[in-house]
Amino acid sequence: MQQEEWDAPGRGSETAPLADVLAFLEASVENLCQVGWSDQDADALVEAVGRTEIVVRRLEAAGARATAELAALHRRKGRSSGGVAALLAENLGLSRGAVHGRIEAGGRQATPAGRAVAVGEITAEHERVIAKAVSGLPGSIGGAAATRFAEGLTEFARTVAPAELRAEAARRVSALCPGRGKDREDHQERQRSARLGAVRRDGTSTLTMTLTPRGRALVERALCDFGGPGGAVAGEPGSDQRTPEQRAHDALVHQWALGSTVDPARPKGIATIVVRVTPEQLEHPDALVETDSGTQLSVRQAVSMAGTLPWFVSLLRDGLEELHRIDVDSHPERRLASAIQRLVLYAAHGGCTFPGCSAPARRSQFHHVKEWSRGGPTTVGNGTLGCPVHHAFVGDGPSAWTTRADPAAPGRCTWVPPGVDRLTDV
Incomplete structure (x- = not known):
């Protein structure tokens, strides 16, 4: 390949016309789309996936910055923020919410998370989670403290998925603002809902729910116990042809059926939840703890669950499990653990x-x-x-x-x- 074919516009100089940069980008993407992926070995594909992911992240950040600058130009001409979003949404074929998100993300690129997403270290979703967490801090936590909080979450985000980051952000906000725990629970309780739709012509119905952490923990445990292949449905191994969604439906129906019967001969018991709580956490009812499936709930919610149904709440005493009255290792010769x-x-x-x-x-x-x-x-x-x-x-x-x-x-x-x-x- 000749050297002049290698050189991108602006390489070797400080700036280049935007049109030239975009033309080079489009040509590079066109070349990438022509690659014969099936001809590549595993190592080359792994490298390609990693490098293209970083490029996609950086392109998304660049697009957000450009959208924010364009929105600023429109506002300087007297247009409202809503009018700008509506105009751009129509021109780009996007929803107004998506455009608003890009404008806001483009304006946050000077933050620790904004800088990280601009170089491809984290995704735009990571950045949104961090921005939401920072905006939720009380006014008394500002300046250097808020920056350190954002830097810590950004560092954590480099190695985890957005869902894990969201949970960690909630933990850190809860630790900084323990007084908000009760408000958080009250909000969760206000949001809970279940609506059973009308019976449709084919006899099916829809069920729409907004779950509290306790409700989600119950659903997750039911799906774990009864939602796998063969779960809650008798049959030969390998004969379960249900889709994951159908298995989830059958698991919940099976759970509800178990909850409404007192038949001692039923083959599987009601799903249980295990919550790990330390004595220190018991001192703070608003502190967040996790179930054994990773769902977060407050200590108050965990204790209330233990008091109303036969949950197993494991309490640590000085780091040691208080099970000394039980011979937990009574059958060391068995291969499967109890x-x-x-x-x-x-x-x-x-x-x-x-x-x-x-x-x-x-x-x-x-x-x-x-x-x-x-x-x-x-x-x-x-x-x-x-x-x-x-x-x-x-x-x-x-x-x-x-x-x-x-x-x-x-x-x-x-x-x-x-x-x-x-x-x-x-």
Whole structure:
């Protein structure tokens, strides 16, 4: 390729005409669209996906900045903000809400999150979550404190999905503003709703709901217990042809049926929720805690659930689970861990113990630190939690991970990557 074909407009100079830059961008995108992706190997595709994702993020940020500047020009000509959004929405074929979002995002590019999205380190959705969290801080938290808050969330956002960032932002805002917890719960209670639609011609109906955290926790647990292939429906393994949405419907109907019967012979009990609460958190009813599926709710809500239905609320005492009256390791010779062993590990660790993983306990599996195949017992001391992805990392091959007990942290283990001294029976 000749050098002049490589050089982008403005390369080697400070600026270039906008039209030339856009023409070069369009030509580059056209070339990218002509690439034969099926001819590439896995490494090239991985690199391409990562690089194009960064480019897409930067382009979205550049588009937001351009939209904000265009809106500012219109406002200087006397048009209202609503009129500007309506005009741009019509010209671009977008909703007014989408245009407003771009204008606002373009005006926030001097913030820590705005700078991060402009260089492709986080997505526009991450930036919106952070902006909303910062705007929710009380007026007493401003200036340098608000900037540090935004910087902390931006750093956290670099390695997590927007949903995890949203939950972390809520935790941090709650920690900074504990007095708002009751207002938050009151708002949740005001928003709760359920509307059963009329029966349609085919006999079906719609159910529309806005769930409180407690309601969501119940639904998530029901879907976990009964919403998988074969869940709540008897049949041969592999014969479940239902869609995920149909399985979710059947799981909820099964849950409701169980709740309305007292038949002692029913094959599956009512779904339960496990909530991890420390004594320190009990001192602050508005503090946020998590269920074993990762749903956030306040300590007050968790305690109220424990008091009205047979929930298992696990209380830690000085970091140790108060189950000494129960022989949790009564059957170390069995391969599968008991429910009480899983509860102890959840109380101790909260979820997957692989470094950096945030998978909750409900989506984690019991893992033998010393492999069962090598004589490792099924005990709490030889157990840890691992999500399906990281649990599958462990094996005997050259590219497999191993685990070993961590003497510095009883009850925890060290995940050893391939190429490091491997676990032995010594």
